[in-house]
Amino acid sequence: MNRGIINRFLGFCIVLLVQVLVLNNVHILGVVTPLLLVYPILCFHRGAMRVSLLLWSFSFGIIYDMFSDTWGMGMFTNTLLAFIQPGLLNLFSPHDEDDEETEFEPDLFSMGIGHFLAYAFFGTLIYHTVFNLLNAFNVSSIIYTLIAIGGGTLLSLVIIFFTELIIRKRR
Amino acid sequence: MRNLFDFLVKYSYWLLFLVLEGISLAMLVSHNSYHGSVFLSSANRVTGKVYEWESELTSYLSLKDANRQLVDDNVEMRLRIAALEKQLEDARKDSLQLDFVAPEYHLVHAQVVKATLHRNNNYLTIDKGARDGIRPEMAVISSGGVAGIVYLTSEHYSIVIPLLNVRSSISCKARNSKYFGTLQWQRGAVNIAYVIDVPRHANVHKGEVVETNGFSEVFPAGIPIGRILDVGDSPDGLSFMLKVQLFTDFSTLRDVCVLTNYHRMEKKILEQKADSLGIDP
DSSP: OHHHHHHHHHHHHHHHHIIIIIGGGOOBTTTBOOOTTHHHHHTOOTTOOHHHHHHHHHHHHHHHHHHHTOTTHHHHHHHHHHHHHHHHHHHHSOGGGOOTTSOOOOOHHHHOHHHHHHHHHHHHHHHHHHHHHHHTTTOOOHHHHHHHHHHHHHHHHHHHHHHHHHHHHHO | OHHHHHHHHHTHHHHHHHHHHHHHHHHHHTTTOGGGGGGGSTTSHHHHHHHHHHHHHHHHHTHHHHHHHHHHHHHHHHHHHHHHHHHHHHHTSSOOOOTTSOTTSOEEEEEEEEEOOSSSBOOEEESOOGGGTOOTTOEEEESSSEEEEEEEEOSSOEEEEESSBTTOOEEEEETTOSOEEEEEOOSSOTTEEEEEEEOTTOOOOTTOEEEEOSOSSSSOTTOEEEEEEEEEEOTTSSSEEEEEEESSOGGGOOEEEEEOSHHHHHHHHHHHHHHHHTOOO
16 A cells, blocks of 8 residues: 555656656647646546545646646646546446456556557546646637647657556566 | 535545635636745745756756857857957057046056066066156056056166065055055065055955055056955054955066156146145245
């Protein structure tokens, strides 16, 4: 249990650092910035306590906002995604082993590439949509927002896919 | 009541979700009140430190580019300096005007043709003499500040007692202080001299500029001499002794100016004063 918490904490920290120090400096076409913070939220196993999922995501949303000066956008989006993650996971996880009690960890190999990519795609799309719409309160053009949502989703998905390939293969 | 409690437990995560989203929205909406939320921004200590590390790291990684840029800049500046120096040379063929000397003074531009540095009594020889209007006891100034005093003149050359001469003694003061002392040199370092006899109540500090005080008949007031390196006690302990880093670099000194009409100016002022008082000189 403790080890799980430490691993989760380290995972969040690494993703946060990569996001803040590297990905926040990426601005393809001037607007497209991948948001990798969605990844550790998507990785929560099925049957995890929803309250703890909410609190974890919210906390790292605060830290992300502190680094990025995004004033609540990260907090809001993280919390929202944490709220819908269990439902999303149920939707895309293979139904033959659909047992609510088992601790099923969503990853590329346990879910299958197709299911995992669909799951990650919807999670990432929702995340980018909400984040960029909140952000769009400051930006005038809807075209830029749409580009930011589409580009950010694809880019994040690619990063998540290759990260999964590298991490899970080693195990 | 019990039903309410059950309801709360069952839907606690709904409640938590709404509370957390509420907090987030409140922050989003109120982020204009910047001062209240500065803690939750990159201006707080932890995030600031992380960004500082990042910038240190990335600046280290970009040192190669920075170096190349510096070399380019240097070359460009050297070319510009050469061009400007040529312009300057053309402009000051006869006389040189230094910004800290009032323009009414007449300056004779001279070059140091011989200098000694490591004796007790060092001398400079300059390539202008009596024919150019130079007389003993005239002030010699370099671009950095005071260089010395003319000692002997021949037709075409003059010998100057620089600051680096144990016989040299120039009245001076710290720029922001009214107490004065005497600048003397001790054999050894060619860029260090000492101001002696500074009263102990004089408020002098390390780093201040020492300049001439205008009490002597040689130098006008305000010509820089050097910067105070250390404030120490004189050997007898009755006054301060200031260690001064000289502005004039005697080891590379080449161009100097001699102030030729300071006496005459002074005489003129004195005569005007006498006139105004009705005294017949």
